[in-house]
Amino acid sequence: MYIFLIGILVIAILGNAKLIGNYIGFFADLLPKFPDAKGAMKAVSMVQVIQMVMLFVAALILITCKVKAKDVGNSQVFRSGVVALVSVYGVAWMADTFFAHHMGFLREFLGNAVQNYPWAYAVLAFLTSKLVNSQGAAIAIVVPMALNVGMDPVLVLSFISACYGYFFLPTYPSDLACIGFDRSGTTRIGKYILNHSFMIPGLIGVSSGCCVGYVLAHLFF
Numbered sequence: 291m292y293i294f295l296i297g298i299l300v301i302a303i304l305g306n307a308k309l310i311g312n313y314i315g316f317f318a319d320l321l322p323k324f325p326d327a328k329g330a331m332k333a334v335s336m337v338q339v340i341q342m343v344m345l346f347v348a349a350l351i352l353i354t355c356k357v358k359a360k361d362v363g364n365s366q367v368f369r370s371g372v373v374a375l376v377s378v379y380g381v382a383w384m385a386d387t388f389f390a391h392h393m394g395f396l397r398e399f400l401g402n403a404v405q406n407y408p409w410a411y412a413v414l415a416f417l418t419s420k421l422v423n424s425q426g427a428a429i430a431i432v433v434p435m436a437l438n439v440g441m442d443p444v445l446v447l448s449f450i451s452a453c454y455g456y457f458f459l460p461t462y463p464s465d466l467a468c469i470g471f472d473r474s475g476t477t478r479i480g481k482y483i484l485n486h487s488f489m490i491p492g493l494i495g496v497s498s499g500c501c502v503g504y505v506l507a508h509l510f511f
Contacts, residue, residue, distance in 0.1 A: 293347055293350055293351050293354070293355070294347060294351070296347075297343050297344060297346070297347035300343055301336075301339065301340055301343050301344075303320070304320055304321055304336070304339050304343075305336050305339070321333040321334055321339065322334050366470060366471065366473075367470075367471065369470065371467065404432075404435065404436050404439055404441055405439040405440070405441070408441055408442070408445055411432070411436050411441060411445065411446065411449055411452075412449040412452040412500055413452070414432055415428055415429075415432045415449060415452040415453045415455075416452045416453070416454075416455040416458070416496065417455060418431055418432050418453075418455075419452075419453045419454060419455040419456065420455035420456065420458045420459060423456065423461075423462065425453045425454060428453045428455075429450075429453050432453070433446055444507050444508060444511045445504075445507075447503070447507045447511065448500065448503045448504040448507040448508070449500050449503060449504070450499075450503055451495075451496055451499025451500050451503050452496060452499075452500055454492075454495070454496055454499075455496070456492075457488040457489065457491075457492030458484075458489070458492070459483070459484075460479045460483065460486040460488065465486075465488055468487075468488075469487075
């Protein structure tokens with residue numbers, strides 16, 4: 291556990307190296323830099339840093355903590371992680387093939403809906419985030435489209451919480467991991483798929499966020 295926590299601390303320091311360096315004078319150059327396609331020196335992506343650090347941590351735990359490697363594959367954590375990994379790749383491939391191919395049609399369809407029914411922006415942001423399985427990608431798709439069709443920017447800002455639709459279908463890796471880790475059986479997918487353990491908390495969170503966002507955006511902008 292301590293090795294794992296140290297790994298997380300190292301990632302946190304490397305991820306905030308520039309910010310920390312501005313205050314204490316060092317740490318800023320901890321991330322290694324390599325020339326990119328144009329010859330400019332560019333720091334290693336934090337995605338790669340996280341992978342390298344955590345792989346090193348896993349190897350260190352195996353070596354120093356007398357863990358039997360053959361027992362790792364039989365653990366509940368490993369099995370849940372593999373299920374989550376397969377789910378991630380499945381959704382990512384679908385988003386990068388089917389939805390990417392029809393993105394022009396989706397933009398046109400969603401744009402018409404938002405233009406005719408401004409309130410539908412929240413629903414579209416919610417569904418888009420689930421389809422592409424990414425908050426950032428959903429924002430990149432829906433927000434410019436809404437602004438281009440003349441939607442009020444304050445209204446767009448009001449419903450920013452609607453971009454979190456991961457939970458609607460129980461396919462996101464963290465959801466599947468929670469189901470796999472829960473030995474009590476209280477975290478589960480119901481008979482009808484959409485009545486899983488994350489539905490009510492997720493809907494409450496998104497709807498509350500949109501309502502509070504609507505009030506705050508119209509109060510301060």
